[in-house]
Amino acid sequence: MNIPFKKLHGAGNDFIIIEYDSFPYEDQFPELALRSCHRRFGIGADGLMVVATSPSADFKMYYYNSDGSRGNMCGNGIRCFTKFVYDEGLIKTKEFKIETLAGVLTVVITTKNNKAHTVNVSMGKMILEPSNIPVKTEKKTDFINEELEIEGRKFIISTVLMGVPHTVIFTEELDIDLIKKYGPMIENHWLFPEKTNVNFAQIVDRTHVKVGTWERGAGHTLACGTGVTSVCGVAHLLNLVEDVVWVDAEGGRLKITIHQDQQLEMEGPAEDICCGIYFFDNPA
Ligand SMILES: N[C@H](CCC[C@H](N)C(=O)O)C(=O)O
Numbered sequence: 001m002n003i004p005f006k007k008l009h010g011a012g013n014d015f016i017i018i019e020y021d022s023f024p025y026e027d028q029f030p031e032l033a034l035r036s037c038h039r040r041f042g043i044g045a046d047g048l049m050v051v052a053t054s055p056s057a058d059f060k061m062y063y064y065n066s067d068g069s070r071g072n073m074c075g076n077g078i079r080c081f082t083k084f085v086y087d088e089g090l091i092k093t094k095e096f097k098i099e100t101l102a103g104v105l106t107v108v109i110t111t112k113n114n115k116a117h118t119v120n121v122s123m124g125k126m127i128l129e130p131s132n133i134p135v136k137t138e139k140k141t142d143f144i145n146e147e148l149e150i151e152g153r154k155f156i157i158s159t160v161l162m163g164v165p166h167t168v169i170f171t172e173e174l175d176i177d178l179i180k181k182y183g184p185m186i187e188n189h190w191l192f193p194e195k196t197n198v199n200f201a202q203i204v205d206r207t208h209v210k211v212g213t214w215e216r217g218a219g220h221t222l223a224c225g226t227g228v229t230s231v232c233g234v235a236h237l238l239n240l241v242e243d244v245v246w247v248d249a250e251g252g253r254l255k256i257t258i259h260q261d262q263q264l265e266m267e268g269p270a271e272d273i274c275c276g277i278y279f280f281d282n283p284a
Pocket residue numbers: 013065070071072073074075076077164165197215216217218221223224225226227
């Protein structure tokens with residue numbers, strides 16, 4: 001089966017994007033993600049997205065991690081998805097709605113040479129109730145500033161749902177080796193029955209934060225949009241940052257705005273890498 005694809009990245013978080021009509025076999029999307037995202041045997045990417053029609057929005061976004069698992073939302077991914085549909089001429093307006101498993105989200109495009117360049121996404125509010133994230137705890141209202149000990153090392157963690165589960169850990173200085181070591185242990189900790197993404201964050205000042213992420217289902221990535229949004233949401237709850245925050249992820253910069261009503265807005269780049277045909281040899 002020959003599947004046309006485009007590969008894009010948002011702040012170094014890279015994705016393969018295909019159209020549903022070119023491969024309308026939903027049950028095989030996990031296998032397609034697993035194989036096409038492989039860095040040696042595939043095209044190589046952190047995730048796969050499928051563009052489909054939606055009864056409740058302009059488009060429906062399917063998102064799969066590189067290990068084949070499905071994610072309800074992807075912040076960098078939705079910006080790339082937005083660029084894909086706009087640049088392909090699938091929609092003419094610069095503001096439209098995308099259905100995800102985390103709800104219908106509004107995106108707004110800024111163009112450069114008639115192509116989408118920067119995308120603003122209304123991300124909604126963080127969900128704090130542990131039962132909805134989910135976190136296995138007796139706590140009812142939130143799971144903010146809790147102690148977690150892993151192999152003798154103590155972390156203060158905060159876990160929220162920003163479309164997908166995110167754990168935030170503030171640290172004096174970002175250390176990528178630390179993220180790679182403890183990220184997988186926290187991702188798979190029994191506290192998180194559906195696992196969790198793990199973000200280490202260094203508050204540089206009240207408008208500037210640095211973030212490194214270990215992603216559920218994809219491992220260490222260069223940026224995570226829902227993760228960066230969660231970091232700023234939690235930092236704002238703890239009064240560590242202002243309402244507008246610039247975030248440096250390893251692969252690029254995002255801007256997060258925290259509105260009065262706690263609605264979160266994410267803005268950042270989406271860039272083309274290449275396009276081609278993926279030869280998916282269908283096991284069925
Ligand atoms: N890279 C993504 C998150 C993917 C979601 C995934 N890792 C999961 O929790 O299933 C982002 O920019 O928000």
